[in-house]
Amino acid sequence: MALIGLTTGAVYALVALGYTLVYGILQLINFAHGDVFALSGLFATTMIGGAVFGLTDTSTTLGVVGGLTATFVIAAVFGAAVNSSIEFVAYRRLRSAPRLAVLITAVGMSFIVQNISLAIYDVNARSIPPLISGHTVFNISGVVYTWDAFFVVLVTAPVLVLLTWLVKSTRQGKAMRATSQDPEAAAIMGINVNRTISFTFALAGALAGIGATLYLVEFNIRYDTGFTLGLIAFTAAVLGGIGNLTGAVLGAILIGMIQAFNEGLSWNAPGTAWTKSIVFGILIAILVFRPEGLLGERTPEGA
Amino acid sequence: MSTTAGNGQVILKLDGVHTFYGTIEALKGITLEVHEGEVVTLIGANGAGKSTTLRSINGLNTPREGSIVFQGKNITRRPPHEIVQMGISQSPEGRRLFPHMTVLENLEMGAFQRKDRSGIREDLDRVYGLFPRLAERKGQRGGTLSGGEQQMCAIGRALMARPKLLMLDEPSMGLAPIFVEKIFEIIGEINSQGTTILLVEQNALMALDAAQRGYVLETGKVALTDDAKRLRENEQVRKTYLGEE
Numbered sequence: 001m002a003l004i005g006l007t008t009g010a011v012y013a014l015v016a017l018g019y020t021l022v023y024g025i026l027q028l029i030n031f032a033h034g035d036v037f038a039l040s041g042l043f044a045t046t047m048i049g050g051a052v053f054g055l056t057d058t059s060t061t062l063g064v065v066g067g068l069t070a071t072f073v074i075a076a077v078f079g080a081a082v083n084s085s086i087e088f089v090a091y092r093r094l095r096s097a098p099r100l101a102v103l104i105t106a107v108g109m110s111f112i113v114q115n116i117s118l119a120i121y122d123v124n125a126r127s128i129p130p131l132i133s134g135h136t137v138f139n140i141s142g143v144v145y146t147w148d149a150f151f152v153v154l155v156t157a158p159v160l161v162l163l164t165w166l167v168k169s170t171r172q173g174k175a176m177r178a179t180s181q182d183p184e185a186a187a188i189m190g191i192n193v194n195r196t197i198s199f200t201f202a203l204a205g206a207l208a209g210i211g212a213t214l215y216l217v218e219f220n221i222r223y224d225t226g227f228t229l230g231l232i233a234f235t236a237a238v239l240g241g242i243g244n245l246t247g248a249v250l251g252a253i254l255i256g257m258i259q260a261f262n263e264g265l266s267w268n269a270p271g272t273a274w275t276k277s278i279v280f281g282i283l284i285a286i287l288v289f290r291p292e293g294l295l296g297e298r299t300p301e302g303a
Numbered sequence: 304m305s306t307t308a309g310n311g312q313v314i315l316k317l318d319g320v321h322t323f324y325g326t327i328e329a330l331k332g333i334t335l336e337v338h339e340g341e342v343v344t345l346i347g348a349n350g351a352g353k354s355t356t357l358r359s360i361n362g363l364n365t366p367r368e369g370s371i372v373f374q375g376k377n378i379t380r381r382p383p384h385e386i387v388q389m390g391i392s393q394s395p396e397g398r399r400l401f402p403h404m405t406v407l408e409n410l411e412m413g414a415f416q417r418k419d420r421s422g423i424r425e426d427l428d429r430v431y432g433l434f435p436r437l438a439e440r441k442g443q444r445g446g447t448l449s450g451g452e453q454q455m456c457a458i459g460r461a462l463m464a465r466p467k468l469l470m471l472d473e474p475s476m477g478l479a480p481i482f483v484e485k486i487f488e489i490i491g492e493i494n495s496q497g498t499t500i501l502l503v504e505q506n507a508l509m510a511l512d513a514a515q516r517g518y519v520l521e522t523g524k525v526a527l528t529d530d531a532k533r534l535r536e537n538e539q540v541r542k543t544y545l546g547e548e
């Protein structure tokens with residue numbers, strides 16, 4: 001059960017990181033992030049199932065591996081492009097605007113992206129063929145863990161390692177950290193702050209694209225999937241301490257676990273119908289009792 | 304205009320610079336120049352526009368009117384990161400260290416645009432030589448340093464860019480008198496090693512001692528400019544800024 005939680009948590013983590021990266025650099029909650037996730041996922045379905053790669057469950061292993069890899073890359077680039085465009089078009093001019101104006105714009109961007117998804121991909125849910133076998137990896141006392149679930153973790157882990165390296169050790173990562181701590185000071189160190197912010201949005205979007213493709217391995221996506229999923233991932237980011245990368249992953253895995261135990265243990269858990277209530281109950285509880293989250297630091301602003 | 308104690312050519316020239324914060328006109332036509340090799344100081348009361356002058360030069364506040372020329376290039380509307388690359392760095396008002404980075408990381412950020420690893424190493428040693436306290440504290444986070452240590456770190460960080468023009472905004476702020484002396488000593492040392500310095504100070508006495516020329520700002524305008532020595536003797540300056548009768 002913990003492993004199933006890990007799988008769901010992995011997707012949440014990729015999305016939660018997007019919220020936390022952007023918040024870290026601009027103190028902005030990009031409400032459109034969940035919708036970028038959905039749009040990237042929908043786009044990925046057309047790559048995999050549609051005319052481009054035309055993968056089906058009878059494709060050769062090589063075809064599946066190649067097609068999926070390409071889809072990950074394309075969905076990541078697509079998510080990156082959409083997310084950094086949102087920053088460029090909407091948020092950039094609002095850098096020194098009041099918080100409320102930015103918040104309203106972010107909510108507006110969420111609706112806009114959602115409606116773009118709706119216009120292009122209509123109201124129907126899209127899915128991809130079962131490319132990864134649903135066969136059991138192992139089975140412990142009736143709890144089965146399947147290959148497709150394992151695959152999600154297998155892809156997420158190296159992505160997280162790569163991200164950590166990027167932020168901790170590269171020049172671009174240093175620019176991101178400096179900008180998030182003090183953008184003006186960063187600018188007079190010779191950092192191109194606008195480019196650093198664009199890069200951060202692109203990175204967040206790329207993670208959403210990868211997350212969405214992974215999500216498709218097990219679930220289907222509709223134009224409004226990003227709303228709930230985004231809120232859950234946002235909760236994870238807040239739970240871990242918004243702005244804190246490790247926190248976002250930790251929060252996401254915790255929420256994945258809570259969901260898995262809640263939905264999977266048939267004997268005593270409230271069950272699927274209650275999952276969202278529990279998750280948002282957690283969100284409210286953190287905001288009230290520990291707004292800095294598990295790993296966040298207390299700041300004068302409280303978040 | 305004024306006599307030139309500095310030997311070199313004009314390295315920086317501001318001509319009729321007007322800078323605004325929203326509708327507030329903070330600079331109302333500042334004209335000044337800095338020659339290569341000089342220490343020039345800007346003094347003036349609180350709110351006179353000293354920091355805003357530096358923020359106009361470094362690109363954080365783009366002037367609405369007027370021009371700023373550095374080494375023959377018009378930098379009036381260039382973004383801050385390009386201006387750093389051209390050779391201007393600074394220790395800003397309020398120090399502005401990166402609070403979650405260590406002293407060493409902060410110093411390294413100062414060299415962000417440089418690629419010459421060995422040169423960066425040299426400059427790091429030089430900064431540690433100037434401020435041995437920073438070497439002792441290199442693993443400590445910027446946000447947890449004492450005010451004086453932060454000031455040293457901010458100056459050191461500005462030096463790490465190996466600038467042609469170093470701008471210091473109130474480097475003596477918050478320092479104990481003994482450290483103030485030390486800072487001015489170091490300013491002299493940095494200057495004698497060939498760096499041109501534009502120094503903003505509340506401590507007009509020390510600043511005029513360290514500088515060759517000075518500008519007195521008053522509500523966004525240059526009220527007076529002269530040789531540092533002569534400003535020091537000036538009746539008006541003595542009354543208003545040196546607290547002498």
Ligand SMILES: Nc1ncnc2c1ncn2[C@@H]1O[C@H](COP(=O)(O)OP(=O)(O)OP(=O)(O)O)[C@@H](O)[C@H]1O
Nearest residue numbers: 324327329347348349350351352353354355356505
């Ligand atoms: N961010 C800002 N928004 C609005 N007005 C500002 C801002 N920063 C400075 N000002 C105004 O611009 C004028 C010049 O300020 P500046 O900081 O340049 O003064 P200063 O000479 O450096 O003063 P001090 O010695 O107190 O540091 C002041 O009247 C100040 O109130």
Ligand SMILES: [Mg+2]
Nearest residue numbers: 353354355396
């Ligand atoms: Mg000032």
